[in-house]
Amino acid sequence: MPKVSAKRQITLPVSQCQALGIEPGDEVESFVAYGQLTIVKKKQGAARGILKHVQGNPSMTDEESMESSLQ
Template sequence: MPKVSAKRQITLPVSQCEALEIEPGDDVESFIAYGQLIIVKKKRGAARSVLKHVLGNPSMTDEESMENSLQ
């Protein structure tokens, strides 16, 4: 099971990287949704299907959103 290092880095298991075709040097994005950390390989539209059920609040600023996610 991966652990978070002192620098807050996470090493992904080889099997998960292979399943998602993540190679060294690839960009990934991380999101928090419903208390879960979601990591996706960064490519156009990659997060769309994963996050389609997450509704945004257009009246909330980015700063307010970040504050709410930390609570």
């Protein structure tokens, strides 16, 4: 079982990295929702154009926006 280091670093199990195609040097995104930590591999261009029609709400913080999208 992975442990959190003094620097708050976590080593991901090889089997999980292989299942997701995560290689050394890849970028990942992490976020907390409903008390769970989720780690997602970033894929360049994966969302290109998908959200171009969505208008942002400048009065909402990034965290508020993320939480509202998960509900």
